[in-house]
Amino acid sequence: MTVVVDISHRLxxxxxxxxxxSAGRLTALFGPSGSGKTTLINMIAGLIRPDKGRxxxxxxxxxxxxxxxxxxxxKRRIGMVxxxxxxxxxxxVASNLRYGRWFTPTVERYAxxxxxxxxxxxxxxxxxxxxxxSGGEKQRVAIGRALLASPRLLLMDEPLASLDEARKxxxxxxxxxxxxxxxxxxxxxxxxxxxVVRLASDVVVLAQGKVAATGPTGTIMQxxxxxxxxxxxxxxxxxxxxxLRHDEAFGMTVLGSAAGxxxxxxxxxxxxxxxxxxxxxxDVMIATEQPTGLSxxxxxxxxxxxxxxxxxxxxxIAVDCNGATVxxxxxxxxxxxxxxxxxxxxxxxxxxxxxxxxxxxxxxPVEADG
Amino acid sequence: MNWLLDLTPxxxxxxxxxxxxxxxxxxxxxxPGILIALVLARxxxxxxxxxxxxxxxxxxLPPVVTGYLLLLSFGRRGPAGxxxxxxxxxxxxxxxxxxxxxxxxxxxxxxxxxxxxSIEAVDRRIExxxxxxxxxxxxxxxxxxxxxxLPxxxxxxxxxxxxxMGEFGATITFVSNIPNETQTLPSAIYTFTQVPGGDAxxxxxxxxxxxxxxxxxxxxxxxxxxxxxxxxxx
Numbered sequence: 001m002t003v004v005v006d007i008s009h010r011l012x013x014x015x016x017x018x019x020x021x022s023a024g025r026l027t028a029l030f031g032p033s034g035s036g037k038t039t040l041i042n043m044i045a046g047l048i049r050p051d052k053g054r055x056x057x058x059x060x061x062x063x064x065x066x067x068x069x070x071x072x073x074x075k076r077r078i079g080m081v082x083x084x085x086x087x088x089x090x091x092x093v094a095s096n097l098r099y100g101r102w103f104t105p106t107v108e109r110y111a112x113x114x115x116x117x118x119x120x121x122x123x124x125x126x127x128x129x130x131x132x133x134s135g136g137e138k139q140r141v142a143i144g145r146a147l148l149a150s151p152r153l154l155l156m157d158e159p160l161a162s163l164d165e166a167r168k169x170x171x172x173x174x175x176x177x178x179x180x181x182x183x184x185x186x187x188x189x190x191x192x193x194x195x196v197v198r199l200a201s202d203v204v205v206l207a208q209g210k211v212a213a214t215g216p217t218g219t220i221m222q223x224x225x226x227x228x229x230x231x232x233x234x235x236x237x238x239x240x241x242x243x244l245r246h247d248e249a250f251g252m253t254v255l256g257s258a259a260g261x262x263x264x265x266x267x268x269x270x271x272x273x274x275x276x277x278x279x280x281x282x283d284v285m286i287a288t289e290q291p292t293g294l295s296x297x298x299x300x301x302x303x304x305x306x307x308x309x310x311x312x313x314x315x316x317i318a319v320d321c322n323g324a325t326v327x328x329x330x331x332x333x334x335x336x337x338x339x340x341x342x343x344x345x346x347x348x349x350x351x352x353x354x355x356x357x358x359x360x361x362x363x364x365p366v367e368a369d370g
Numbered sequence: 371m372n373w374l375l376d377l378t379p380x381x382x383x384x385x386x387x388x389x390x391x392x393x394x395x396x397x398x399x400x401x402p403g404i405l406i407a408l409v410l411a412r413x414x415x416x417x418x419x420x421x422x423x424x425x426x427x428x429x430x431l432p433p434v435v436t437g438y439l440l441l442l443s444f445g446r447r448g449p450a451g452x453x454x455x456x457x458x459x460x461x462x463x464x465x466x467x468x469x470x471x472x473x474x475x476x477x478x479x480x481x482x483x484x485x486x487x488s489i490e491a492v493d494r495r496i497e498x499x500x501x502x503x504x505x506x507x508x509x510x511x512x513x514x515x516x517x518x519x520l521p522x523x524x525x526x527x528x529x530x531x532x533x534x535m536g537e538f539g540a541t542i543t544f545v546s547n548i549p550n551e552t553q554t555l556p557s558a559i560y561t562f563t564q565v566p567g568g569d570a571x572x573x574x575x576x577x578x579x580x581x582x583x584x585x586x587x588x589x590x591x592x593x594x595x596x597x598x599x600x601x602x603x604x
Contacts, residue, residue, distance in 0.1 A: 045502050073501040074509075086499040090517045099513075103504025149503045 001185040003027065003153065007043060007053030007063075016040065016209035024202030026179045026186040028195075028217070031206035037189045040206070041155050044187065045080045046073030057153050074103065079151030079184075083158045085142035087130035093141050094126040100149025111150045119181065120144045120174050136167035140174060147184070154178075156188045160195060175199055193234040197221060197278045221278070222318065222327055236280040237327045243271045252352060259321030259348075263297045264355040281316060283354035284328035287347040288338050298350040300326060304342055307335070319348045326350075381571060383550050384558035385578055391466060391554055392534035395474035396527050399481055403526060407485035429479040433539025440472055440544040468545035469552045473534035480533055481526040488522020489515070521594045528590035532583055555579050 006019040016036040029037040042048040044055055046062065049070055055063040057078065062071045079100075087096050097116070101109065117123050120140045130138060139159055146154060159175070160168045172195075179186060179199065190196050196203060196217065203220040205212040213220055218238040239262075241255040246266060253267040255275055262277065269275055291299060302321035310316045315335050317328045326348045340346065377385070410422055428436050444451040444462045454460040462468035492515055500510045516523075538556035545552040547561060559575045562568035 047498055047502070072506075073498070074504050074506045076502075077504065078502065080499070080502040082495070082499060084495070086493075086496050088496060088500070088514060099500070099505075100503035103509070145503065 001058050001153070002056070003044065003058075003185070003187060004054070004056040005040065005044065007040075007050040007055065009039065009043070009048075009050045009052070011039065014209060018206065018209065018211050020204045020211050020214050022187075022202050022204060022214065024185070024200070024216075026188055026200050027202045027204060028200035029187060029189045029204050029206060030191070030193075030196050030200075030220075031212075032191055034208075035206040036209040037191075037206050038157055041080075041157050041187060041189050044153075045078055045155055046071065046076050047080075060152075077104070077108070077149070077152050079146030079149055079154045081139070081142050081146050081154070081156040081159045083161050085130070085135075085138035087133075087138055087141060087145070089130055091130075092126070093122065093128050093130065093133070096130065096141060097122075097126075097144050097148050099145060104150045109150045111148050113148065116144045116147050119147075119177055134167070135163050136170045139163065139167075139171055143174065143178070147178075147182070151184060154184045154186045156186060158189050158191070160190075160192075172198065193221070194278070197238055197276065222325055234280060235327075236278055236283070237325055239277045239279065239324050239326075241275050241277050243267065243269050243273050243275055245271055258324040259300045259302065259326060261298075262300075262350070263352045265352065277355070279326055279350055280354065281327040281329040283350055284326060285349040286317060286319070286328050286330055286334070286338065286340065287349055288340075288344070290347060291349060294349065296349045296351045298352065300348045300350070302326065302346065302348055304340060304344045304346055307340070307342065319346060321348060377574060378571070380549055380553075381558065381575060384553050384555050384575065385582075387466060387469075387550070387553065388535055388555040389582070391469045391473055392531050394467075394470040395477060395534040396481075396531040398470065399474045399478055399530050400523075400527060403478065403481040403485055403530075404523070407482045407489055407526075410482070411486045411489040425482050426479045428476050428540075433476065433537070434543050436475065437472060437540035437543025440468075440475065440540065444468070444471060444544070462545070464545050464548060464552060466545075466551055469541050469554055470534075472540040472544045473537045474530070476537050476540050477530035477533035480529040484522050484526035484529055485519065488519040488525075491522075492518050520597045524590055524593050524597065528586055531586055535579065535583055535586070 002021060002023045004021045008015070008017040014036070016039055018036065018040055029040060031037050039048060043050050043063070044057065050063060050065065052065045053063065054061065054065070061069060062076055063069060088099065091099070097113065117126070120143060122137070122140050122144055125133060125137055125141065130141070133141065143159070160171060163171070176199065178184075188199060200217045202215065203217050204214045205220060213223060218240065221235060221238045239257045239259065241257040241262065244254045244256040244261065246253050247263075248266075251266045252263050253265070253269070255262045255264060255277060257277070264277070267275065285296070287299075300319075300321045302319040304317055305320045305325070306318035308316045310329055313331050313333070314329050315332050317330060317335070317340065319326045319328060328348060406421070406425060410418065410425070441463070442448050444454075446452065446455065446461070446463050451462055454462070460467065462471050497510050497514050500514045501507075505513065536556060537554070538560065541552065541554060542557055547553050547557045553561070555575055555578070559572050559579070562572035562575065
């Protein structure tokens with residue numbers, strides 16, 4: 001399943017000129033508000049007709065302005081989950097869920113009501129009216145409604161943006177299950193790094209209507225320069241790790257990674273399970289020799305492979321730790337004092353307490369398919 | 371009280387005819403009413419203001435003028451009247467069908483206004499969501515738009531019915547005042563007031579008029595409330 005987008009479109013003074021291709025399990029369209037992500041996803045859904053260009057999904061051409069081709073939204077079989085759930089107010093939850101089934105040819109129906117209801121945990125809500133649901137419940141029903149139309153591709157437009165932190169935490173595991181347990185490719189619009197790192201296999205970074213970069217999540221998140229200014233503090237390396245063991249006595253979990261063992265606050269994930277870990281660049285210290293008498297538990301030896309000027313007085317240093325790259329943001333003064341240069345052997349130091357729920361998440365299963 | 375309920379056959383006929391004329395006028399106006407309301411609420415085209423003005427004309431013209439215009443166009447020798455009589459066998463002049471046409475036309479602006487307002491209140495993003503689920507525009511209209519505008523539809527229909535029950539000027543000008551054919555309640559009351567000793571009959575029909583109109587109004591309130599409760603719109 002591949003999504004190919006190559007369009008140019010003008011909205012008043014704003015011009016979108018985007019071109020990307022993604023075959024990921026969950027592709028995030030990532031960028032600050034006003035970067036054109038929602039417009040792009042609306043074009044894939046068929047809600048906006050691009051001035052010029054071509055959109056393809058799963059080998060099927062949906063839009064080709066040169067050929068005068070525009071497949072209307074109801075014939076695309078592309079599910080969409082909106083930021084505001086947009087449930088039908090005059091129907092019960094069950095009727096909302098069943099709505100798309102009417103329009104799906106029997107042979108193409110793959111989603112079953114009971115499986116979707118189980119996946120999203122919405123069994124107790126079926127008889128209720130949308131007005132009687134909480135924000136998080138509405139969003140889960142909206143996801144179920146889109147799934148039950150048996151779409152070829154699922155689009156999610158900032159599905160968590162209008163929810164508070166507690167509701168977000170309630171829904172995120174369902175989206176992870178959706179990504180891991182169904183075969184439907186997902187395109188996910190978000191401006192939040194923690195969501196993208198937690199969910200995405202691939203990222204398309206948008207800035208001012210243009211594609212700034214595309215690639216696997218781990219690679220993109222290391223490019224701090226790509227991140228929106230207000231989110232830059234959240235940027236850092238993404239490591240795919242696995243749970244080695246739990247240290248119940250101290251309330252910690254030990255994760256195994258290429259860079260070495262990393263201790264984080266206790267996770268509920270069972271031993272052996274994959275965990276995706278984001279190490280914020282601002283949380284990483286650099287030592288030129290093996291530190292002693294230091295409270296930080298994670299000390300990762302490595303070699304400096306890149307030094308980039310950062311914002312203001314900072315520089316960003318990439319340390320290759322046995323194949324895994326860890327990013328550190330330090331001041332230019334420290335860099336000069338320590339005389340850090342390319343090829344220097346250093347230690348990246350990370351406090352265990354700098355990890356919180358927002359930067360540890362269930363990792364993508366490693367088996368590779370479609 | 372006996373004199374109140376003891377209606378003469380002619381009076382009964384006027385009551386029955388009025389209800390028949392108003393009901394037919396209301397039902398026949400609904401499809402074009404919905405269509406015009408939809409066009410006015412959603413359409414973007416040249417001449418929209420003109421169409422809007424045309425729809426509202428019966429509201430601002432003297433009813434006699436509307437009735438006379440109907441007579442000119444839908445009368446036996448009028449262009450529309452002659453065409454319909456010749457090709458479809460539909461005759462309006464001096465028939466109860468003509469009374470229904472006059473009542474429908476007079477109530478049309480009220481109906482269109484009510485439906486148009488409720489269409490404008492529908493969240494089009496919800497319709498777009500239905501589209502992404504595979505519903506074509508016709509299905510979206512039938513399963514989403516129509517149920518959501520039901521309260522406005524009911525209000526519009528009842529307004530049209532109530533207007534038809536009270537319509538006098540256009541009806542009497544277009545189809546005259548023929549007992550058992552075009553003599554609706556208002557015409558019958560008018561006739562009673564023109565003859566000596568007609569006071570009792572006029573009062574009886576007046577009270578019946580009030581009862582029917584009130585009943586229609588209450589029915590619409592109850593219906594609209596029930597629909598609203600079922601939908602539970604925030």
